[in-house]
Amino acid sequence: MKNSATSLCMLALMALATPLLAHPLPDVAVRAHFEQSGDWMLQVEIDPRSFLPDPNVAPYLTNADLGVTPAERQEKLKAQAREYVQKVVEVVLDPVTEVKPDLAWEFTAAENAPLKLPEDPVMLTGTWRTKLPAGSTGYSIKALPAGTLSVLYHNTALGRKVERYQILFPGETSYVLDLKTFTPRTKAPPPITAESLQPAGELPDSLEGVCELCGTGSGGGYLLPTVIAVAGIVVLVTFGSRHWREAETVDGAASEAAGSGVSPAADHVCV
Template sequence: MKNCLSLFLLFLASFVHGHPVPDIPVRTFFTPEGQCTLTVEVDPRCFSADPNTAPSLMQPIVASLSPERVTELKTKAQELVKKYIEFIFEPTGQITPEFSFEFTGLDRAPLDSEDDIVVLTGTWKTTVPEGSKGWRIRATKATPLAIVFRNYLSGVEHPKFSVLFPGETSFPFDLTASAQP
């Protein structure tokens, strides 16, 4: 009986190391001078019909991708972000960032190891529109994934963040406040 229980627990443990459900991290970095850098991470599994079961793109595979495939993945990432996320400065309204995508590790980590999972990280830099008081994002009703929204002011991460599901809007990030450690 102990052997059966041990085998069953070993069987269950094999699922613990499965792929986590991908989300779409959105990070915004503001400076006191009014500069804004917006990053978004798109896991290539998000392009699959079932991202939960799709294999992750691993570091050794990236070097073997053709230039056409690289362009295709970057284009898909741009289209996915436009379809799933709305970006809003208050009171000026919605903006449409044009991201420049590159292959990175999670949270913009370098791809140093064969075990590194690869994501497409989009970066867009802009100046905060004059008179803006707030910043928020909205997950469109089309998104099947969670969107994780974090903000940084002068390099300090704001403690409040949002996890958005289809149709939800984030809290407004106050652009008039100073950074709090």
């Protein structure tokens, strides 16, 4: 009985803790590199898990996996990346012109780094090198509504990273990078805080129950309720183990008393 109950508690603990070990949700990274001469390199990085129905729980394609993946399958993954990026990202140059980049796809590590270790997660990186069309004054991207993942917007100009970057959700458009000054044409919006939403001392309904320690609310935090549930199971296991030990002690005393002919509760009998 003790072993079966302990096993059930451990299984419940593992079931609750498993989501915490899931891989991070992938995103689509779009990186542009601009030079004074007008040379322009566009790179798009896609995690192959993005092609799956539930990429959050899907395992990474590792460098070791890639080594045993048939060439036909590798080419199919590249074709999937080519089709996928057309559905989720649109590149725009001002005056407003939609760009159709011809990306050459390769398997790399994150941020176009070379694959080295067997456990390195594999990314698909598409690269397009070209020159900016004459008269181009601005560059931006759109995260298309058909996408389901966030799109990262990074820019590098004249060998230096543009400090401002964006995380776009499906349906959102990035700021426009001025191609003369290589600076954003618009200022970044101020950060959203509780004070900016409501007057001091008044919190919106959506922030009720916010945990000051972890910064999550009852409706938006997954980690906090899971940790509480796990802690509850640990308490139950501890309490149950103590109860079982006490029960075994009483049973053992009863057995010894039966062998000697003395009641285990004899000390409490009135005569």
